[in-house]
Amino acid sequence: MAIYFGSTGFVEIKRGNSRPFTSSLDPADVNTTKKRFSVDFSSGSILTGDQLKIATKDGSNLELVSGHSHPDGRWYVHIDDAGGLKLYNSFAPALAGDASTALSLVTPSSTKDITVESQGTRYRTLGKVREFEITTTRETVDINSLGEDFRQRYERGMISGQGSMQCIWQHRVFQGDTISILEPEFPVYLAQLAVRLEQGADFLGRFFIYHDPAQTKTSVWYEAECFVTNVAISVPAAGVVEASIDFVTTGNIALHTGQPPAYLLQENTDKILQEDGLGILLEDPTS
Numbered sequence: 001m002a003i004y005f006g007s008t009g010f011v012e013i014k015r016g017n018s019r020p021f022t023s024s025l026d027p028a029d030v031n032t033t034k035k036r037f038s039v040d041f042s043s044g045s046i047l048t049g050d051q052l053k054i055a056t057k058d059g060s061n062l063e064l065v066s067g068h069s070h071p072d073g074r075w076y077v078h079i080d081d082a083g084g085l086k087l088y089n090s091f092a093p094a095l096a097g098d099a100s101t102a103l104s105l106v107t108p109s110s111t112k113d114i115t116v117e118s119q120g121t122r123y124r125t126l127g128k129v130r131e132f133e134i135t136t137t138r139e140t141v142d143i144n145s146l147g148e149d150f151r152q153r154y155e156r157g158m159i160s161g162q163g164s165m166q167c168i169w170q171h172r173v174f175q176g177d178t179i180s181i182l183e184p185e186f187p188v189y190l191a192q193l194a195v196r197l198e199q200g201a202d203f204l205g206r207f208f209i210y211h212d213p214a215q216t217k218t219s220v221w222y223e224a225e226c227f228v229t230n231v232a233i234s235v236p237a238a239g240v241v242e243a244s245i246d247f248v249t250t251g252n253i254a255l256h257t258g259q260p261p262a263y264l265l266q267e268n269t270d271k272i273l274q275e276d277g278l279g280i281l282l283e284d285p286t287s
Helices: 091-096 148-154 188-194
Strands: 010-015 021-025 051-056 072-079 085-088 112-118 129-139 158-168 202-210 219-234 242-258
Touching: 010 129, 010 188, 072 091, 085 091, 129 242, 158 219, 188 202, 188 219, 188 242
Parallel strands: none
Antiparallel strands: 010 202, 021 112, 051 072, 051 112, 072 085, 129 158, 158 242, 202 219, 219 242
16 A cells, blocks of 8 residues: 655646737847846736747847847846846746846947847746645536536536645745745745736645656646635744645646656747647657
């Protein structure tokens, strides 16, 4: 008889895509010395760690990143306390926000109208999770007054889910921290989602009940679209600061067993697509 311990479980989350917004890139707002620029955007529209797609509206070259001669580009962003933006080629340096690793910028020749949108590209392990729980509920629906088509659709009930996570609080890279190759997501991101009015508080989650790195085909996990409903920060005088995050599922929720999907990626973490537009799996989970 097999017995599982929670030490093999973990949580992965993926940032959701946002609605694009329009702004202006002004030459005076680009500081090439500090590798920093600014655009007008509503508070909460962009968060540190987001991968941004920045494009010119008229199709002209986006004069922003040194050596980049295309109408658009994708980079990870760090936002400082004053709302300034620095761009990076990868996720981990964007969280740290170090100017030495930021991309060099150029001053645009003129003001350009641009569109900006954040795009989620991959799942990342949520760091500092102490425990999590997830509950699934089948809701029954009174179908007596429904037509035949609706009756067939709802007669088996509807699945909904909710859950919570307990995390040790961390919001940035501290001195001496070593960010692993997994590039973990910090709990602060979920707290930011709770107060993000412009773009919503949704994320995609994978909740691993059991995962054996040596035998990935035996993994068991829930996968669902989720919405943050509550974040509580506990600050004891003589203890570790912790965050308690509550969420509900907003779409389909599924319980998977076997091998988690992994896709062949380009250097910028975008998927390499097949002719039908789907990503190429590194290994067929059903084989």
